[in-house]
Amino acid sequence: MPAELSPIEKAKFVSAKRASDFVETGMRVGLGTGSTAAWMVRCLGERVKNDGLKIKGVPTSSRTAALAQSLGIEVVTLDEAKWLDLTIDGADEYDADLSLIKGGGGAHLQEKVVATASDRMIVIADAAKKVDTLGAFPLPLEVIPFGWQTTKTLVEETLVGMDVLGRTTALRMNGDAPFVTDEGNHILDLHLERIGNPRQLSLVMNQIPGVVENGLFIDICDVVVVGHGDGRVEVTDISSGTVEHDSVDLMEHENLFADLG
Ligand SMILES: O=C(CO)[C@H](O)[C@H](O)COP(=O)(O)O
Numbered sequence: 671m672p673a674e675l676s677p678i679e680k681a682k683f684v685s686a687k688r689a690s691d692f693v694e695t696g697m698r699v700g701l702g703t704g705s706t707a708a709w710m711v712r713c714l715g716e717r718v719k720n721d722g723l724k725i726k727g728v729p730t731s732s733r734t735a736a737l738a739q740s741l742g743i744e745v746v747t748l749d750e751a752k753w754l755d756l757t758i759d760g761a762d763e764y765d766a767d768l769s770l771i772k773g774g775g776g777a778h779l780q781e782k783v784v785a786t787a788s789d790r791m792i793v794i795a796d797a798a799k800k801v802d803t804l805g806a807f808p809l810p811l812e813v814i815p816f817g818w819q820t821t822k823t824l825v826e827e828t829l830v831g832m833d834v835l836g837r838t839t840a841l842r843m844n845g846d847a848p849f850v851t852d853e854g855n856h857i858l859d860l861h862l863e864r865i866g867n868p869r870q871l872s873l874v875m876n877q878i879p880g881v882v883e884n885g886l887f888i889d890i891c892d893v894v895v896v897g898h899g900d901g902r903v904e905v906t907d908i909s910s911g912t913v914e915h916d917s918v919d920l921m922e923h924e925n926l927f928a929d930l931g
Pocket residue numbers: 702703704705706707759760761762771772773774775776777778781
């Protein structure tokens with residue numbers, strides 16, 4: 671294990687590796703976005719190369735598409751795949767009900783479409799992503815560029831009636847210019863601190879004209895795979911109510927880390 675891999679990065683790898691075990695030949699798989707999901711794509715790429723794994727991957731961003739293709743994973747569009755067996759993706763926060771905040775990487779619109787079109791969604795995370803109440807991580811809203819400042823004002827006015835603590839909003843920037851998503855939209859980050867009723871907030875935010883999609887995932891995720899830097903991993907399945915404790919041998923996968931260097 672190279673020294674430069676931090677404990678948090680090892681934890682992300684461990685969750686991604688364990689979750690990739692759910693993928694079998696013939697599956698249509700949603701490929702998430704972010705640093706944890708990138709580990710999962712690398713793990714699948716290794717199995718495609720070394721073990722003859724055959725899957726069709728539906729990426730949730732242009733970044734993930736480029737990574738998957740570079741690793742020899744067959745990439746298809748969601749419309750070509752139509753329905754997916756499984757989506758594996760990261761999250762910014764998850765709670766005990768497996769409600770999520772996603773979109774830290776600005777890809778939550780495609781991520782939500784893909785996860786919702788899947789029989790199962792597995793979230794991969796390190797333990798720091800677990801929260802009692804969602805909201806410490808800013809909630810992303812994807813908004814169309816047209817009239818975004820008016821949309822921002824409408825969002826702020828609407829938040830006054832909602833069960834949240836903070837109400838500041840900020841346009842996400844990429845250097846000096848607004849961040850632009852793969853769909854050509856912008857992101858408003860809502861600094862809410864605490865979201866008392868995520869289901870209600872999600873419904874209300876999506877009704878504001880100009881808002882395309884929010885980063886709350888409610889009743890979408892079925893399983894969370896939490897990795898630790900020492901190789902321990904927990905698999906929690908919300909539908910069966912089971913928690914499985916397992917481990918991943920980090921030394922066995924040194925080649926994957928070496929490839930990164
Ligand atoms: O929702 C996402 C991207 O839109 C990511 O899954 C989320 O931001 C977690 O990222 P990371 O695995 O890098 O912590």
